[in-house]
Amino acid sequence: MSASKQILALNRFEGTDTSGFPPELAKRLAKRRATFGASSVLFYEQPIEMVRGEGVYLFDSNGNRYLDMYNNVPSVGHCHPHVASAIAAQVARLNINTRYLSRISESYAERLLSHVPAPLSNLVMTCTGSEANDLALRIASSVTGKHGFIVTRAAYHGNTEAVTAISPSSYKGAPHIPHVRLIPAPSAEGDVGGTFAANLATAIKELEATEYGFAAIIVDSIFSSDGIFADPPGFLQPALALTHQHGGLFIADEVQPGFGRTGGGLWGFGRHSLTPDIVTMGKPMGNGYPMGGVVVRPEHLTRFCETTGYFNTFGGSPVAAAAGNAVLDVIEDEELIANAATSGQVLKSGLEALKSRFPRIGGVRGAGLFIGLDFVTPDDNTQDQPFASHIINQLKTHHILIGAAGLYGHTLKIRPPLCFTTTHADQFLTTLEQILEQS
Amino acid sequence: MSASKQILALNRFEGTDTSGFPPELAKRLAKRRATFGASSVLFYEQPIEMVRGEGVYLFDSNGNRYLDMYNNVPSVGHCHPHVASAIAAQVARLNINTRYLSRISESYAERLLSHVPAPLSNLVMTCTGSEANDLALRIASSVTGKHGFIVTRAAYHGNTEAVTAISPSSYKGAPHIPHVRLIPAPSAEGDVGGTFAANLATAIKELEATEYGFAAIIVDSIFSSDGIFADPPGFLQPALALTHQHGGLFIADEVQPGFGRTGGGLWGFGRHSLTPDIVTMGKPMGNGYPMGGVVVRPEHLTRFCETTGYFNTFGGSPVAAAAGNAVLDVIEDEELIANAATSGQVLKSGLEALKSRFPRIGGVRGAGLFIGLDFVTPDDNTQDQPFASHIINQLKTHHILIGAAGLYGHTLKIRPPLCFTTTHADQFLTTLEQILEQS
Numbered sequence: 005m006s007a008s009k010q011i012l013a014l015n016r017f018e019g020t021d022t023s024g025f026p027p028e029l030a031k032r033l034a035k036r037r038a039t040f041g042a043s044s045v046l047f048y049e050q051p052i053e054m055v056r057g058e059g060v061y062l063f064d065s066n067g068n069r070y071l072d073m074y075n076n077v078p079s080v081g082h083c084h085p086h087v088a089s090a091i092a093a094q095v096a097r098l099n100i101n102t103r104y105l106s107r108i109s110e111s112y113a114e115r116l117l118s119h120v121p122a123p124l125s126n127l128v129m130t131c132t133g134s135e136a137n138d139l140a141l142r143i144a145s146s147v148t149g150k151h152g153f154i155v156t157r158a159a160y161h162g163n164t165e166a167v168t169a170i171s172p173s174s175y176k177g178a179p180h181i182p183h184v185r186l187i188p189a190p191s192a193e194g195d196v197g198g199t200f201a202a203n204l205a206t207a208i209k210e211l212e213a214t215e216y217g218f219a220a221i222i223v224d225s226i227f228s229s230d231g232i233f234a235d236p237p238g239f240l241q242p243a244l245a246l247t248h249q250h251g252g253l254f255i256a257d258e259v260q261p262g263f264g265r266t267g268g269g270l271w272g273f274g275r276h277s278l279t280p281d282i283v284t285m286g287k288p289m290g291n292g293y294p295m296g297g298v299v300v301r302p303e304h305l306t307r308f309c310e311t312t313g314y315f316n317t318f319g320g321s322p323v324a325a326a327a328g329n330a331v332l333d334v335i336e337d338e339e340l341i342a343n344a345a346t347s348g349q350v351l352k353s354g355l356e357a358l359k360s361r362f363p364r365i366g367g368v369r370g371a372g373l374f375i376g377l378d379f380v381t382p383d384d385n386t387q388d389q390p391f392a393s394h395i396i397n398q399l400k401t402h403h404i405l406i407g408a409a410g411l412y413g414h415t416l417k418i419r420p421p422l423c424f425t426t427t428h429a430d431q432f433l434t435t436l437e438q439i440l441e442q443s
Numbered sequence: 444m445s446a447s448k449q450i451l452a453l454n455r456f457e458g459t460d461t462s463g464f465p466p467e468l469a470k471r472l473a474k475r476r477a478t479f480g481a482s483s484v485l486f487y488e489q490p491i492e493m494v495r496g497e498g499v500y501l502f503d504s505n506g507n508r509y510l511d512m513y514n515n516v517p518s519v520g521h522c523h524p525h526v527a528s529a530i531a532a533q534v535a536r537l538n539i540n541t542r543y544l545s546r547i548s549e550s551y552a553e554r555l556l557s558h559v560p561a562p563l564s565n566l567v568m569t570c571t572g573s574e575a576n577d578l579a580l581r582i583a584s585s586v587t588g589k590h591g592f593i594v595t596r597a598a599y600h601g602n603t604e605a606v607t608a609i610s611p612s613s614y615k616g617a618p619h620i621p622h623v624r625l626i627p628a629p630s631a632e633g634d635v636g637g638t639f640a641a642n643l644a645t646a647i648k649e650l651e652a653t654e655y656g657f658a659a660i661i662v663d664s665i666f667s668s669d670g671i672f673a674d675p676p677g678f679l680q681p682a683l684a685l686t687h688q689h690g691g692l693f694i695a696d697e698v699q700p701g702f703g704r705t706g707g708g709l710w711g712f713g714r715h716s717l718t719p720d721i722v723t724m725g726k727p728m729g730n731g732y733p734m735g736g737v738v739v740r741p742e743h744l745t746r747f748c749e750t751t752g753y754f755n756t757f758g759g760s761p762v763a764a765a766a767g768n769a770v771l772d773v774i775e776d777e778e779l780i781a782n783a784a785t786s787g788q789v790l791k792s793g794l795e796a797l798k799s800r801f802p803r804i805g806g807v808r809g810a811g812l813f814i815g816l817d818f819v820t821p822d823d824n825t826q827d828q829p830f831a832s833h834i835i836n837q838l839k840t841h842h843i844l845i846g847a848a849g850l851y852g853h854t855l856k857i858r859p860p861l862c863f864t865t866t867h868a869d870q871f872l873t874t875l876e877q878i879l880e881q882s
Contacts (some may be wrong), residue, residue, distance in 0.1 A: 009760040016542075028844050032544060039552040039757075041741045042748035053544035057537045065546075071638035076538065077756060083535050092531030096522050098496045099731040100514065103455075103485050105471060113478040126480030131570040131733040132757060139601045162578045164755055174752040180567035206736030248587060282763075287756060292538040294733040294757035302480045309481035313613040314602055317516060318571060318733035320479075 015393055016410065017046040020284075025050060047407065048400060052080070052251040057082025060421050060428055062405065070353045071428060073399075073406045073420045078290030079263055080334040081423040087291045087330040090118045094326035102129070102320045113326035115332060117299065121268045121279040126193045126305045128298045129320030133286020134162030134261035136296035137222070137328040139314065140282045141166055143300060144253045146308040150217030154207045158411040161222060161257055162286075170222060183216040189230035189411065190239060192367055197239035204243050208250050220253040220281075225272030226261040231410030232376030232417065234370050235265065240276040253304075256280035259296070263288040264335050264422055267345030267372025275371060292335075293327035294318070340422040344372035348428045351375060351418070364391060366414075373424055376409065377416040387412035391443075398439045404432060453704040456485040456846065464489060486846065487839060490527035497519025499860050499867055501844065510867060512845045515813075518702055518727030520818075520862040521774040525732045526769040533765035541568070551764035554771060555821025556738065558591075558709045560718040565744045567737045568759030572698035572725020573601030575735035576661070578753065579721045580605055582739060585694045585747040589656030595644045596625045599668040600661060600696055601725075601785045609661060614669045622655040628669035628850070629678060631806055636678035647689050647844050649828075659692040659720075661774040665700040665710030670849030671707065671815030671856065692743075695719035698735070699813070702727040703774050703861055706784030714810060730773075732766035733757070779861040787837050789865045790814060790857070790862050793872040801879045804828060812863055815848065816855040826851035837878045843871060869882045 020037055022030035033051065036044055042309045053065040059081040062070045072082065081088065094108070102109055115125045130136045147153050153170050155161065160173040168174050169181050185207035204221060211218045221243065229234040248252045261272025262285045268275050282304070286296035296319075308314070313434065318324065335341060352368060352375055359365040366380030366387075381394040392414045399406050409417035420428065445696045456622035459476055461469035468844070472490065475483055492504040495802065498520040509685040511521065519526065533547070542546055552566045567576045584590050592609050599612040607613050610619050626647035629639045635727055643660060650657045660682065686693045700711025701724045707714050710722065735758075747753070755807060757763065790806060798804040805819030805826075818831045831853045837843050848856040859867065 032549070035553065036549055039549065039556055039566055040541070040563065041567075041739075042745040043565075043567050043753050044541075045754065046544065051544050053546070054537060054539055055545070057539065062539070062543075063535075077540065078538065085864060086533040088531070091534050092527070094522065095530050095731070096527040098493060098501075099517065099522060100493055100496065100501070101516065104477070104501075105475065105485065105490050107492065108493075110471070110475055110478065114474065117478055126482075127478055128480075128482050132574070132755075134755075135571065135573065135603065142604055152625065160811075163755055164603045166603065168751060176750055178751060179750075182697065193475055213861065234530065265835065292534070292757070292760065294763075300480075306481040311615055311618075312607060313615060314482050315484065316571075316573075316602055318731070321731065323731065324733075 007073060010106045015048060015396055017045065017049060017051045025038055036399060049397070056437060060424050066115040068403055069294050069404045071431060073404055073432060074416050075421065076265065076419040078258060078292050079265065079422055080291050080331055080340060081421045084291060084334055090326040090330035091293060091323060092322045092365050092407055097320040098323055099323045101317055106322045108322045108329070109320050109325040112328050118329065120283060120299050123279065123301050124299045126300050126302045127336045128300070128305065128314065130296040130298065131267045131283060131294045131318050132162070133163050133296045134167050134299045135316065136166045136284040136286055137161045137257060138164040139298050140284050142221035142257050142312065143282060143304055143308045146311060147253060147304050148251060150219035152183045152211035152214060152216035154184070154185045154204060154211070154221040156189045156223065156230050158230045159224065181326050182214065185210055185228060185401060189227050190233040192233065192369060194270065196236060197242045200239060204246055208252070218250050218252045220255050221247050222255040222257055224257045225276065226266060226371065226374050228260040229409055230304050233373040234369060235273065237275045238277055242276055244278050253281040255282045255284065257284050259284060259286035261332065264341040264344055265372055265374050265419065267333065267341060267348050269341065289331065290327035291331050293324060295324040295328060329415040333439060338423065340353060344422050346423050347426050348372040348375065351432065354429060358433065358437060358440065364440060373420055373422055375418040377418060379414050387414035392416060394443065395439060397429035399435065402435045404435060410413065454835055456488060457483065457491045466778045488836070499863050500521060507842055509842045510870060511845050511855050512843055513854060514860065515699060515702060515704065515858040517731050518704065518861055519730050519770055520781060520860045522728060523773055525773050526766060529765040529769035530732060530762060533762045538760055540756055543690035545761045547761045547768070548759050548764040551767050554768065559722060559738050562718065562740050563738045565739050565741045567739070567744065569735040569737065569755050569764065570733045570757050571601070572735045573603050573606050574755065575723040575725055575737045576600045576606045576696060578737050579694050579723050579737060581751065582721060582743055583694060583748045583834045585750060586692060586743050587658045587690060589658035591622045591624070591650035591653060591655035591657050593624045593626060593650070593660040595628045595642060595662065595666060595669050597628065597665065621653065624649055630667050630671040631672065631808060635675060636681045639678060640681035640685050643685055650820045657689050657691045659694050660686050661694040661696055663696045663699055664715065665705060665810065665813050667699040667856065668848055670854040671813060673714065673808060673810040676714045677716055678714065680714045680717055683717050692720040694721045694723065696723050698725035700712060702770065703780040703783055704811055704813050704858065706780060706787050708780065728770065729766035730770050732763060734763040734767060777862065778849060783861050786863050786865050786868055787811040787814065790868040790871065793868060797872065797876060799880065803879060812859055812861055814857040816857060818853050826853035828852040831855060833882065834878060838874065841874045843874060
């Protein structure tokens with residue numbers, strides 16, 4: 005079991021021991037275990053039952069309102085009325101597959117592609133980020149003729165067989181996966197780009213010495229599961245250059261940073277002023293409606309389609325398109341990218357101020373409304389996962405939802421819905437300060 | 444290119460040649476190609492733009508109403524108001540992942556599992572049948588320690604990398620896939636079960652002689668893509684016994700036959716009076732809302748979870764559960780299983796009557812509202828794919844939607860929404876008779 009799994013387990017309920025729980029909750033959990041079985045994992049040592057969502061808030065079955073600092077899927081706000089009504093209208097009108105023409109599916113594709121750098125002009129719609137990454141890997145192999153992939157050490161790219169192989173945060177134990185090489189997450193300081201590229205170079209060399217060769221590096225462009233590494237802007241450029249030098253493709257996984265979260269445009273890779281070879285997307289794309297996509301150069305897609313038929317039954321349906329369109333509407337109408345920048349800056353500055361007062365805070369990193377907050381031991385400044393866990397549970401009692409990330413699980417992963425305002429930031433900062441003072 | 448690919452291409456638009464098309468359609472197709480690229484495949488030589496769906500009907504942009512004899516995803520009827528309103532209500536109230544408790548997700552899981560044979564008491568919810576099959580393969584490998592799979596020659600099980608490997612109908616060319624063995628589809632007559640099991644035995648032996656071993660056979664329990672083989676009931680039993688004898692698992696892919704279509708219960712495997720080791724589902728589960736599932740023995744899921752973390756972001760969300768619940772409501776309230784049996788029988792009898800008059804009809808097979816209709820040459824009774832294609836296009840001009848299947852593409856795949864009545868059956872039979880008389 006990896007370090008990251010250990011911490012995650014600490015903040016989760018996945019067993020059967022409900023001793024000390026309210027009887028009603030214990031009964032619910034027993035039923036849950038009886039149906040969802042071993043794959044049932046719930047947040048928190050004592051799980052929460054939710055009954056309603058609205059904007060940045062979730063409401064539990066006991067009438068408590070939680071400030072949601074964690075859920076990045078309902079990215080334009082829980083149950084946003086514009087998205088909900090777009091889905092409601094379309095699902096009552098037409099919901100077919102893309103083998104018939106339907107105006108809304110095609111106009112959504114055009115609209116989305118207008119926000120992606122020019123050479124990437126084709127879109128394949130899927131239902132999930134996992135399906136998108138699964139397809140991206142195969143396109144990369146078709147184009148390069150190689151089958152080796154490089155990812156960061158605590159990366160998560162999805163749940164299919166092919167994508168689980170490149171998602172070390174899902175590994176239990178240390179499986180031998182011959183076609184995958186893991187490299188360290190970017191460093192938080194020093195020559196970030198140079199170090200990252202040097203690690204990549206080693207991994208490329210290793211893969212080139214195998215029968216697999218080097219097909220692609222795939223990076224979540226803000227390194228969400230690794231603990232959030234956003235700075236300095238542009239640090240991924242040497243890695244991109246090196247990748248191309250070795251005939252590989254650079255895949256930007258925008259499933260987490262995409263759709264405005266980083267506050268500097270629609271995509272996380274924009275922060276690095278580069279054009280990836282393939283862009284994948286998912287989670288926030290439909291604000292919870294299951295949709296994902298692969299954006300790719302036409303010649304790359306043509307190459308893939310020469311050897312494999314690809315069709316996705318639900319992908320790109322009129323309802324998915326309606327949801328996707330509505331999400332883009334809200335991002336534009338409510339100026340959520342600018343809000344992510346502004347509110348994110350207030351939040352980050354506030355956290356930096358707390359850092360200067362509380363030595364338990366080891367680092368503050370991020371961009372827009374995607375911030376990583378490290379906790380360290382008071383003695384020797386090393387990663388303090390139990391303390392992060394303590395903070396997460398304390399925040400829960402103060403009705404604030406949050407979770408952890410990173411190889412050592414000592415990093416709070418802060419990524420609220422993008423309608424999060426400076427008022428919410430103040431509430432979070434005040435509460436965190438209070439908890440830190442009492443800890 | 445396999446035989447099945449050749450026929451599919453005949454009834455599809457996937458190139459760029461729009462000569463002779465109405466200018467507006469040609470413009471739309473050029474735009475479509477510019478966005479969806481090489482992966483854009485449309486039904487029919489001249490595609491149709493749809494604008495509305497209702498019950499068994501789809502309406503195109505020219506105001507034509509089509510009787511839908513083909514689309515099995517909107518299984519309880521296009522845009523069914525009960526399903527649409529359930530989705531609309533839930534998407535406005537709460538849409539989160541399953542790491543929080545939510546009553547509707549858990550009650551849906553319980554309700555669905557109450558319809559599956561007892562030892563299969565755990566459910567993992569996914570977003571697609573592809574994700575479900577991808578997971579099922581891994582569970583089978585965890586349980587058996589083997590990695591070889593057996594499927595039928597024109598099978599389709601989905602679109603991820605792992606599942607494409609076991610979907611020969613997606614192959615272009617004849618790729619060498621070392622861990623997969625293809626066996627012929629069931630025969631239409633003779634000792635169906637014995638022949639199928641004998642072919643399976645050969646394939647098992649072959650896999651056992653490799654490093655992969657025999658993990659599982661996965662069958663669509665009505666063999667949709669192979670051309671629909673339903674009879675005699677029970678013919679899969681010898682294959683199941685043989686599979687267990689060799690330590691393998693039997694996976695029933697209910698993505699196409701499931702949710703009442705075969706008219707004899709909720710599942711296609713029920714027709715064979717057997718209990719599979721794993722059941723997968725998808726397409727009709729949410730009537731178009733992207734959802735799928737894996738139903739499995741608890742001990743098998745536990746085994747898988749020991750080695751791999753599995754979480755599906757959108758899978759089992761309250762909205763998916765609302766859609767799934769509404770689908771089960773409609774199946775019950777409108778007695779769609781009984782209707783599938785009754786209307787299916789009228790349709791099948793009518794087709795058999797046509798067969799006795801028109802030697803071009805080589806075979807009628809199926810159960811409930813899933814019927815395969817073979818066309819053959821008048822001279823030597825061999826598969827006649829061009830004639831099937833002719834019929835498909837003729838039916839289109841009569842505003843009836845249909846498609847083909849099977850290794851030779853000479854089989855009409857008849858699978859209308861389950862609200863299809865005997866009146867619709869009469870309309871189809873009369874139209875087909877007319878076309879056959881004029882052909």
